[in-house]
Amino acid sequence: xxxxxxxxxxxxxxxxxxxxxxxxxxxxxxxxxxxxxxxxxxxxxxxxxxxxxxxxxxxxxxxxxxxxxxxxxxxxxxxxxxxxxxxxxxxxxxxxxxxxxxxxxxxxxxxxxxxxxxxxxxxxxxxxxxxxx
Amino acid sequence: xxxxxxxxxxxxxxxxxxxxxxxxxxxxxxxxxxxxxxxxxxxxxxxxxxxxxxxxxxxxxxxxxxxxxxxxxxxxxxxxxxxxxxxxxxxxxxxxxxxxxxxxxxxxxxxxxxxxxxxxxxxxxxxxxxxxxxxxxxxxxxxxxxxxxxxxxxxxxxxxxxxxxxxxxxxxxxxxxxxxxxxxxxxxxxxxxxxxxxxxxxxxxxxxxxxxxxxxxxxxxxxxxxxxxxxxxxxxxxxxxxxxxxxxxxxxxxxxxxxxxxxxxxxxxxxxxxxxxxxxxxxxxxxxxxxxxxxxxxxxxxxxxxxxxxxxxxxxxxxxxxxxxxxxxxxxxxxxxxxxxxxxxxxxxxxxxxxxxxxxxxxxxxxxxxxxxxxxxxxxxxxxxxxxxxxxxxxxxxxxxxxxxxxxxxxxxxxxxxxxxxxxxxxxxxxxxxxxxxxxxxxxxxxxxxxxxxxxxxxxxxxxxxxxxxxxxxxxxxxxxxxxxxxxxxxxxxxxxxxxxxxxxxxxxxxxxxxxxxxxxxxxxxxxxxxxxxxxxxxxxxxxxxxxxxxxxxxxxxxxxxxxxxxxxxxxxxxxxxxxxxxxxxxxxxxxxxxxxxxxxxxxxxxxxxxxxxxxxxxxxxxxxxxxxxxxxxxxxxxxxxxxxxxxxxxxxxxxxxxxxxxxxxxxxxxxxxxxxxxxxxxxxxxxxxxxxxxxxxxxxxxxxxxxxxxxxxxxxxxxxxxxxxxxxxxxxxxxxxxxxxxxxxxxxx
Numbered sequence: 001x002x003x004x005x006x007x008x009x010x011x012x013x014x015x016x017x018x019x020x021x022x023x024x025x026x027x028x029x030x031x032x033x034x035x036x037x038x039x040x041x042x043x044x045x046x047x048x049x050x051x052x053x054x055x056x057x058x059x060x061x062x063x064x065x066x067x068x069x070x071x072x073x074x075x076x077x078x079x080x081x082x083x084x085x086x087x088x089x090x091x092x093x094x095x096x097x098x099x100x101x102x103x104x105x106x107x108x109x110x111x112x113x114x115x116x117x118x119x120x121x122x123x124x125x126x127x128x129x130x131x132x133x
Numbered sequence: 134x135x136x137x138x139x140x141x142x143x144x145x146x147x148x149x150x151x152x153x154x155x156x157x158x159x160x161x162x163x164x165x166x167x168x169x170x171x172x173x174x175x176x177x178x179x180x181x182x183x184x185x186x187x188x189x190x191x192x193x194x195x196x197x198x199x200x201x202x203x204x205x206x207x208x209x210x211x212x213x214x215x216x217x218x219x220x221x222x223x224x225x226x227x228x229x230x231x232x233x234x235x236x237x238x239x240x241x242x243x244x245x246x247x248x249x250x251x252x253x254x255x256x257x258x259x260x261x262x263x264x265x266x267x268x269x270x271x272x273x274x275x276x277x278x279x280x281x282x283x284x285x286x287x288x289x290x291x292x293x294x295x296x297x298x299x300x301x302x303x304x305x306x307x308x309x310x311x312x313x314x315x316x317x318x319x320x321x322x323x324x325x326x327x328x329x330x331x332x333x334x335x336x337x338x339x340x341x342x343x344x345x346x347x348x349x350x351x352x353x354x355x356x357x358x359x360x361x362x363x364x365x366x367x368x369x370x371x372x373x374x375x376x377x378x379x380x381x382x383x384x385x386x387x388x389x390x391x392x393x394x395x396x397x398x399x400x401x402x403x404x405x406x407x408x409x410x411x412x413x414x415x416x417x418x419x420x421x422x423x424x425x426x427x428x429x430x431x432x433x434x435x436x437x438x439x440x441x442x443x444x445x446x447x448x449x450x451x452x453x454x455x456x457x458x459x460x461x462x463x464x465x466x467x468x469x470x471x472x473x474x475x476x477x478x479x480x481x482x483x484x485x486x487x488x489x490x491x492x493x494x495x496x497x498x499x500x501x502x503x504x505x506x507x508x509x510x511x512x513x514x515x516x517x518x519x520x521x522x523x524x525x526x527x528x529x530x531x532x533x534x535x536x537x538x539x540x541x542x543x544x545x546x547x548x549x550x551x552x553x554x555x556x557x558x559x560x561x562x563x564x565x566x567x568x569x570x571x572x573x574x575x576x577x578x579x580x581x582x583x584x585x586x587x588x589x590x591x592x593x594x595x596x597x598x599x600x601x602x603x604x605x606x607x608x609x610x611x612x613x614x615x616x617x618x619x620x621x622x623x624x625x626x627x628x629x630x631x632x633x634x635x636x637x638x639x640x641x642x643x644x645x646x647x648x649x650x651x652x653x654x655x656x657x658x659x660x661x662x663x664x665x666x667x668x669x670x671x672x673x674x675x676x677x678x679x680x681x682x683x684x685x686x687x688x689x690x691x692x693x694x695x696x697x698x699x700x701x702x703x704x705x706x707x708x709x710x711x712x713x714x715x716x717x718x719x720x721x722x723x724x725x726x727x728x729x730x731x732x733x734x735x736x737x738x739x740x741x742x743x744x745x746x747x748x749x750x751x752x753x754x755x756x757x758x759x760x761x762x763x764x765x766x767x768x769x770x771x772x773x774x775x776x777x778x779x780x781x782x783x784x785x786x787x788x789x790x791x792x793x794x795x796x797x798x799x800x801x802x803x804x805x806x807x808x809x810x811x812x813x814x815x816x817x818x819x820x821x822x823x824x825x826x827x828x829x830x831x832x833x834x835x836x837x838x839x840x841x842x843x844x845x846x847x848x849x850x851x852x853x854x855x856x857x858x859x860x861x862x863x864x865x866x867x868x869x870x871x872x873x874x875x876x877x878x879x880x881x882x883x
Contacts, residue, residue, distance in 0.1 A: 010651040012635030019635050027634055032611055032627040039606035042352055044390050044636035052636050059655050060239070061464065061641060063206060067380070067428025068639060071387035079350065082385045083343055089378035091370045114384070121377035124201040128366070130375055 003051060005058035011051060019048055046072040066113065073111035089121055091130045096122050098132070150477035157445050164408020164416070167399075167443065167452035168255040172410040176249035178213055185210070189248035197366040199419055202376035203247065207426025212244030221249070225256040228265045228462070231663040235269055239464040251418035254455045254462070259488065262454045267492035268661050269461035271431075271654035272642035274668045275493030277536025278468060279303035280500035281323055282510035286315050286593075287585050288560065289553040289568045289576035290504075292326030296552030297545050298503040299330025301521075302538035304644040305356060307500055309339040309510055316340045317600035318565075318593060320353040321610065322556050324626060329552040332625035333645030335392065335638065339511075342382060349391045351600070352607030352630050355638065356392035358433050358468065358499065362423055363397070364416025367407040380427035390633035392643060394431040394468060395424045399452055400439030413443055417456045421463050430641040431466025433499040435489065438512070440475040444485065454488035461494070466642035466654070472500035472513045482515065483527075490527070490535050493668065495642045497535045505581045522683065529679050534670040541682040550577040555619045562613035563605065565596035690854040699737025699875050700724040706757040706869040709777035715752040715824045716781035717743050718772025719872070721760050721862035723786045730788025731851055732810045734817075740874050742814045743782055746821020752778070752828050754821070756874060759783075760867030763859040766800050769793030775869060778828035782820055787855040788812055792824045803827055804835055810848050811839040 008015045012027060019027040021041040030037065044052075049072035057065035074082055085102050088094045094102075099122040106115035125131045146152065159166040179187035185204045186193050196204070216224070224241065227233045242250065257265060279298035283290045295306050308323045310316050320338040327334040335355045338348055348354045360379055363369045369376070379395070386393045397420035399413030408416065417434065424432045435457045436443045443449040457469045469489040476482040489497050498516065501524075506514030516524060521537065528535050553576040557568035566589055575585045599605065607630055615623035628649055632638055638645060643653035661667030670678065700723075709716065717740065724736040744754040757775055759768040769783020769791045779795035780803075788809035791802045806812055806820060819836045826833040 009640065009655045010635065010637035010653075012632065012637050013650060016635075021634055027631065030631055030634065032615060032623060037608065039352065039604065039608045041634075042606070042608060042630040043350075043633055044388075048634070048636050049388065049639075052639055055640060055655060059641075060236070061430075063425055063428040064430055064641065065428070066206075067384050068387060070381070070384035070428075071639075074385055074388035077388075079346060079389075082388070083346070086342070086378060086382050086385060089375065089381050090373055091375050091378075114381075117377065117381065120205055121375065124198055124205075124377075125375070127201070128198045130198065130370070 003054070005051070005054035009055045011048070011055075018051065020045060044075065046075045049075055070111075070114045070117060073106070073109070073114045077109065077111070085118070089118070092132055095132050096126055099125070150479070151481060153477045154441065155445055159446050161412070162410045164403035164411060164413065165446050166412045167446050167448040168251065168412050168414035168455065170410070170412030170415060173251065173412050173415040174248050176246050176252055178208075178217070178246050178249075180210055180213065183210065189246050198369065198375055199364070199366055199423055203419070203422045203426050205426075206428075207422050208246070209243035212240060214244070216241055216244040216249075221253050221256065224253045228253070228257060228269075229261045231268070234662060235659060238269065238462060242462050242464070247418040247422045248415060250422065250459055250462070251412070251415040254418075254459050255414060257455070257458070259451055259454065262451065262458050263488060263492045266454070266458045266461055266489070266494065267667070268659075269458060270492070270494055270659045271461065271464060271466050272495050272644075272652070273657045273659045274652075275534055275536055276304040276496055276644055277302070277498055278305040278307060278496045278500055279503040280472065280509060280511055280513065281306050281308050281326070281503055283504060283508040283582035284311065284510065285582040285585060285587065286311060286319060287572065287576065287582055287588060288318055288322040288556050289572040290579070290582055290585060291319060291322035292329070292552040292556035293549035293576040294504045295323045295326025295336070296330035296548045297540065299327045299334040300544065300548045301503070301540050302331075302536060303334065303501070303503065304536070305335045305337070305496065307337045307339060307358070311510055312590075312594070313340055313344065314594045314597050316344055316348060316597070317351075317353065318597045320348045321559065321600065324353055324607065324629070325556045325559055325610065325614070325622065326552040328625035328629065329555050329619075329622045330548050331647050332628060333647055333649060335645060346385065346389055347601055349386065349389045351605065352633060354391070355629060355633065356394065357386055358394040358396055360393060360429070361396045362420050363402055363405075364411070364419040365402050365407050365409050367409075368402050368405045371405060371407065376423050376427060383427055383429055387639055390636060390639075392638050393429055394433055394466060395427070395429045396433050396437060397421065397424060398434045398437035398439060398470065399456055400436050400442040404439050404442060414452050414455055418459060421456075421460050421465065424460075425463045425465060429465065430639065430643070431468065431495065432460050433468035433470065433496075434460050435467075435470030437470050437499065438473045440470060440473050444475055444481075450485045450488065453485065457489060457494060464641065466495045468496035468499035469494040471498040471515055472502075472511065474513060474515045486516075491531060491533055493534065501537070507581045507583070522681075525678070525681055529681060532670050532675065534668070534674065534678060538677060539681045546577055553577055555614060555622050558617040558619060559610055559613050560596075562617060563596070563599070563609075565599075566592040687850075687854055690851060698724050698728070699735070699740065700756065700758075700872040701875050702758075703871040703873055706775055706871040708775050709755060711753060711777040713752050713825075713829060714755055714777030715747045715821075715828050716772040716776035717747070717754055717756045717821075718759050718768050718775070718781050718783050718869070719756065720763055720765075720768050720785045720859050721758065721864070721867075722763075722859040723758060723784065724872075726862050727786040727855060727858055730786070730809060730812070731848060731855060732788065732812070734788065734812075734814060736786070737874065738814055739784070739788070739817050742817040743784070743821040744874065746818040746823075747825040749818075750822040750825035750829065750831065752825030756872040757869045758872050759869050760862075760864045763856065763863050765789050765791055766793075766802065769802060770795070770797070770799040771869060773797075776828075780824050780828040782824045785809075785856070786859045787852060790817070790820055792820065792827060794827065806836065806838060808838055808841065808844060810844050811841055
């Protein structure tokens, strides 16, 4: 059965078969005593976050959906990379070229929404004196 | 004021708590104006070729970063064109029109600029704001959030307090740290405690972002509300952020399974000296437009930590409420403040609270201090554990659900001890510095952390470092709990990890019910459209919230207390002949169905004192029971008509007395002692003396009575129940009967 974002929420109770851990364990098979259960398995996958973005969009929340879409793109990135990009977006930290560099890196990891978001920031930072230097 | 000419009443008022605060006149240039400030821009939105070229009076080249962000991410231009055709008054009316559904208003908000939002919301008066808030709240049912901290950062106490808060129904629990290296231990204690108290409670530890993300990745926390935004670019940049950095951080949190709520609130820009002369409400409207544009599911606002500054200016309380309404209108989850101390005055503080308490918000407070204020490390504790009974009683008074449930002492002790033992087990399993038996015992029963022994803080910090260094996670916590006899807590901790996998709680206004169901504005949205719709406190939930541990069974109060009767019935009472006779006429239940007065004087003792007083003054007492009325006037008057002297003392079972004379109208009297609770045995003796004085024609000074203005509030329930018991004994048309004071009390008469 295909996913209906306006009916299938909460995913965890309504469509558990659509939810898996990063290592592929179905939600219903996830138990404290399960063999393959490790801490790294206990987080949302990019796919699940994308389904949540669909749920938000179906509920009329386009910005929340965009946020969850960015989250789905970032889910696979290492913590340090994410924190580096966050720091780069803080005022006066980056040149236009450095922000463009981050945008390209994000693009190379299929994080297109996030990349566009960084480029949008770079354009405004240039106008508002929020770039480094 | 010259010291020799002061009004003592003014002097007394100056000593009140309220006067410790400064109230100021509006000062727009410093941003110290609540709403409709003289420098607030005229709303405008100019669109050319499908692009916004002017926002709230500013052409594109004058936009600051916030304007750019809102235009790029936060405006629906199609809706904006519809909104342009509507007058401000029309939109304001729609907000309070019960027939305009929330969804229509939320849609409309997507086309309104910050200045327009502020202007429209400022048109609503306080009651209209409350109504709009009730209608616009995102989630159907309100909830609440607790703060749990203690100055010693004692893990057993943190766990015990979190458990009690969870058992009291708080949907979220927030902690923080004094020393930031403690964060992993505090987060761990709150997680274990909360899941002991009620499975599904979400937790957070307010610390710096990097650390917070690591706690989230370890599964030790599930939400964050530390993302502050401000209404001017200057304050934003001073806070070392931009709208894009904050929005990116929000996405980063979401990518790690953290539910995020931004923080904003009136007065912060003025406090930081960069308000640009704009009103608090306008700047908050900019914040909220930005928060939605950033894709946050919600916000904590309503001034938050600057609330005392907002309340210093005229209309401050209304402004704070308007902020909450605006956030709800923008379809954001609202945690509506009431956490920082808003006033020294309990009256003023609670008057402010009602704006959120009565309509209900997603979280009525963004942190109710569930422990004593002494241990609150948020600089808060607007309401704390001492105020819980008041909060519960006010919920019961208004039949309103403000998110806290009653909990009896035994249950509180049980859940606290269980949580303290659970964290003790986890510490033991991880080889952390032990939680001692004494700590468990005191964490269960103490007032605050001063009652607990000091821990080896250096050793605790080493343990905290180990959590991150060794990658200890919520899964390890669950396993340790499971192995050491806490399977139900283990299951709850593990279920929180399953929730992280499904990520359902990232949706707007999400909380997790005790049965594990995620409840949010998606699957349980507020569809209030007038009486009989939306969330109403009724049924089982109302039963639960009204049954307070300190409410009593009314039937027990009025029942006979089982004492032996101090009087014997001799037979029908006739009119006396002797001129020195004073009748003591008692009510139908006296010394029978009831045996003591409202303040616990035994009926036999009261009668003995009255009789002794009559004799002391030279009269002869005679006791009768009036059976046809429970009214003290008729009891007394009937007694007077039976009395040889025409004088009688009328006495109700609850102790109310009067002295009556046969020729007076029944509702008149010689002396009335309505304040039964303040009457002592000596008072009754004096009443007896006075009655005999009237009978014998002596000069009589009225019996002194004490005025207690609180007696009614304190005793009106008891009065009602005792009187009902007496009235139940009334025999319609019943004749008076002669009584004799029995031997039972002879020894107590002095």
